[in-house]
Amino acid sequence: MTDAPLAAPPPPKARGAFYVETVTHVHHWTESLFTLRTTRDPGLRFENGQFVMLGLEINGKPLLRAYSIASANYADELEFYSIKVQDGPLTSILQNIKVGDEILVGKKPTGTLVLDGLRPGRNLYLMGTGTGLAPFLSLARDPEVYERFEKVIITHTVREVADLSYRQFLEHDLPNDPDLGEMVAPKLIYYPTVTREDFKTRGRITDLIQSGKLFEDIGLPPLDPARDRVMLCGGPSVLADLKQLLLDRGYEEGSVANPGDFVLERAFVET
Numbered sequence: 001m002t003d004a005p006l007a008a009p010p011p012p013k014a015r016g017a018f019y020v021e022t023v024t025h026v027h028h029w030t031e032s033l034f035t036l037r038t039t040r041d042p043g044l045r046f047e048n049g050q051f052v053m054l055g056l057e058i059n060g061k062p063l064l065r066a067y068s069i070a071s072a073n074y075a076d077e078l079e080f081y082s083i084k085v086q087d088g089p090l091t092s093i094l095q096n097i098k099v100g101d102e103i104l105v106g107k108k109p110t111g112t113l114v115l116d117g118l119r120p121g122r123n124l125y126l127m128g129t130g131t132g133l134a135p136f137l138s139l140a141r142d143p144e145v146y147e148r149f150e151k152v153i154i155t156h157t158v159r160e161v162a163d164l165s166y167r168q169f170l171e172h173d174l175p176n177d178p179d180l181g182e183m184v185a186p187k188l189i190y191y192p193t194v195t196r197e198d199f200k201t202r203g204r205i206t207d208l209i210q211s212g213k214l215f216e217d218i219g220l221p222p223l224d225p226a227r228d229r230v231m232l233c234g235g236p237s238v239l240a241d242l243k244q245l246l247l248d249r250g251y252e253e254g255s256v257a258n259p260g261d262f263v264l265e266r267a268f269v270e271t
Contacts, residue, residue: 018053018062018104019044023097024077029165032084033131034095035070037077038103048073048138048145049113049231051265053106054080055090056097062104065090068134068233068265069109072141078105081134081165111135113231115144117254117263121229123220124149127205127242129157129234135265136233137166140174146183149229153189153218157205157238159196167192189218206241225251225261232264239264 021038028034046052046069055064071079084095097103113135118124124145126136133156139145145152158164167190175185193201193208201208201217208214215222223230223246230251232242243253246262254260 015104017108018106021078021103021105023099023101023103026097026099028095030162033082033163033165034084035079035081035165036094036097036103037071037079038105040076040078041105044078044105044107044109046073046109047111047114047116048142049115049135049265050109050111050138051135052109053104055104056093057102057104058093063090063093064104064106068111068113068132068138070134070137072138075141079137081131081137083131111265112255112263113139113233113265114256114263115139115142115148116256117259118229118231119254119259119261120148121261122149122227123151123153123229125223125228125230126152126154127157127230127232127234128155129205129238130163132232132234132265133166134233136231137169139231140170140184140188141180143180143183146187150187151189151220152187153191153220155191155193155205155214157193157195157234159194161194161197161199164192164194191218204238206238206245209245223249223251225249228261230262232262236266239266 019041023036023038025037051066051068053064054067055062067080069078070081085091128136136154170190175181193205195204232239251262252260254263
């Protein structure tokens with residue numbers, strides 16, 4: 001008589017709501033910023049600009065935060081762009097993740113930064129601060145964005161020049177991409193700004209809009225709800241200021257149920 005094989009322990013209950021993916025790549029941009037890529041379950045479907053819950057199992061329980069997906073919805077892997085907070089409940093641990101480690105990815109993508117939340121327009125402004133750039137990295141790789149709009153302007157505001165992660169990608173790699181470059185190059189305008197160091201464009205994006213410098217630099221007229229559509233993602237204070245700036249110009253906030261002139265994402269990882 002042989003012993004029956006021991007049954008494998010059941011997976012933690014929480015995993016029912018998540019895919020368990022494997023980290024395939026980690027890149028540390030600075031002491032406070034990093035990117036990670038993971039495998040992607042074939043069952044995950046999302047729209048460019050959406051976010052998922054991302055996290056780790058800590059002491060048998062999921063520790064999760066909302067993360068915008070930086071990769072395009074047709075990519076084989078998932079990409080995420082994160083800050084590191086040394087005493088943050090999640091990012092203090094997540095920043096030490098390595099290739100081969102497991103990570104939890106939520107099965108229900110959601111979010112407001114999708115094309116269907118906007119009315120038709122001529123120009124699309126994607127305004128991100130810090131890691132709020134992430135959803136726009138997804139949208140910047142979406143052919144439909146370039147089919148719908150004549151110009152696509154990505155503004156990325158950070159504190160220091162070293163924080164301009166993806167600058168090489170947006171300035172050079174994407175416009176020269178063998179598949180997308182021909183569509184992207186004539187339409188994409190990348191506008192990085194820095195608030196605490198000398199740089200070719202310095203200042204908060206709100207100030208650069210108010211003064212008109214943004215539009216002088218890129219050669220387009222000031223924001224107009226009759227023509228320009230806007231997506232916003234970043235820290236709560238700058239989002240509030242940008243939203244008010246748009247409302248003062250006659251913009252109407254939109255959603256998939258009721259498309260408007262601008263949409264913003266409130267889910268923003270700070271810990």
